[in-house]
Amino acid sequence: MSETTARQGAAVRARAEIDLDALRSNVRTLRALLAPGTALMAVVKADGYGHGAVPCARAAVQAGATWLGTATPHEALALRADAGLPDDVRIMCWLWTPGGPWQEAIEAGLDVSVSGMWALREVEDAARRAGRPARVQLKADTGLGRNGCQPGPDWHELVGAALDAERAGLLRITGLWSHFACADEPGHPSIAAQLTVFREMTAYAEERGVRPEVRHIANSPATLTLPEAHYDLVRAGIALYGLSPSPELGTPADHGLRPVMTLSASLALVKRVPGGHGVSYGHRYTTPGDTTLGLVPLGYADGIPRHASSNGLVLVDGKWRTVAGRIAMDQFAVDLGGDEPPAGAEAVLFGPGDGGEPTAEDWAQAAGTIGYEIVTRVGARVPRVYVNE
Numbered sequence: 001m002s003e004t005t006a007r008q009g010a011a012v013r014a015r016a017e018i019d020l021d022a023l024r025s026n027v028r029t030l031r032a033l034l035a036p037g038t039a040l041m042a043v044v045k046a047d048g049y050g051h052g053a054v055p056c057a058r059a060a061v062q063a064g065a066t067w068l069g070t071a072t073p074h075e076a077l078a079l080r081a082d083a084g085l086p087d088d089v090r091i092m093c094w095l096w097t098p099g100g101p102w103q104e105a106i107e108a109g110l111d112v113s114v115s116g117m118w119a120l121r122e123v124e125d126a127a128r129r130a131g132r133p134a135r136v137q138l139k140a141d142t143g144l145g146r147n148g149c150q151p152g153p154d155w156h157e158l159v160g161a162a163l164d165a166e167r168a169g170l171l172r173i174t175g176l177w178s179h180f181a182c183a184d185e186p187g188h189p190s191i192a193a194q195l196t197v198f199r200e201m202t203a204y205a206e207e208r209g210v211r212p213e214v215r216h217i218a219n220s221p222a223t224l225t226l227p228e229a230h231y232d233l234v235r236a237g238i239a240l241y242g243l244s245p246s247p248e249l250g251t252p253a254d255h256g257l258r259p260v261m262t263l264s265a266s267l268a269l270v271k272r273v274p275g276g277h278g279v280s281y282g283h284r285y286t287t288p289g290d291t292t293l294g295l296v297p298l299g300y301a302d303g304i305p306r307h308a309s310s311n312g313l314v315l316v317d318g319k320w321r322t323v324a325g326r327i328a329m330d331q332f333a334v335d336l337g338g339d340e341p342p343a344g345a346e347a348v349l350f351g352p353g354d355g356g357e358p359t360a361e362d363w364a365q366a367a368g369t370i371g372y373e374i375v376t377r378v379g380a381r382v383p384r385v386y387v388n389e
């Protein structure tokens, strides 16, 4: 971080520093795991897992991602409009509801996912209105039990109808794809079972005449641990942002990944209090003796999980301090044990960990959740400060 940025950063209540060099390095690390013909999709849904979709998309493309993925069509349309990306960068979105912006998506050249007949019919109508073919990826439910078309008669009907529409010039079937349920638990029997069903469902479609540009099923954990699932494209989300998909898969460093976000705040107040003083709503913490309290101006409105009350960790002045009592909407306290850093001193909630600070995974464990949720929920009230652009 340049000194200017540091001073500007210090002037704000709190900031999420986003290290785009780390993101680019993570993209290169992931690409090194792929066979030469396999492409990387950078998943930037949910505002880039809280990191900012546009800057992260640009950095990922700079480092060699050739696809971008979002959940909603609105996210994908915004990327196409705002990110200034080369036209040959493909953007795919997969979570549609009836009445969605199909025509806009077709006009923007997005790849749209279709999981059932209602969606195929809406795509066909929109393609007629747009006067150009849609790029459609058929999604198979190979066992996740969420979105996607069931194997068997449902898949046969969907593939047949999509081929009819392709012959009519309304669409091109650009992809066949699916999603894992338990890829973050290596050896889980559902992984091999889903791969078998995926092979069967893609083989059926290809026998009927589908010629997809890409077949894909791998998310971050499968990208890191399951080369046989890479196919033509892998869809990496959390690994791009430098977090491990789960503690069972090791730390980010075990995979050569570096966390991209550092969340910190300036202490709003440091004060002396006597022993026996209740702290924050419900007085769930009482000072054990004379001590000092530091006030961290971040709360659950900023995405700091209330479930981490009395548990979350913060680095202040070189020491780990535990959240004292409840995390409120805008603020929480830490017991500084008599130390008196000045108001404005930096409190680091999480980062890569190599400056001694806790990690997003530490917060996930303190709150009983996953690292994905910790970074994604950092609220809009926290400015993102981009470094190494």
Ligand SMILES: *Cc1c(COP(=O)(O)O)cnc(C)c1O
Residues within 6 Å of the ligand: 043, 045, 071, 094, 179, 218, 219, 220, 221, 235, 236, 237, 238, 239, 245
């Ligand atoms: C979010 C998402 C991904 C990325 O998952 P990670 O575990 O973050 O890599 C991939 N595919 C689909 C369909 C998703 O919804």
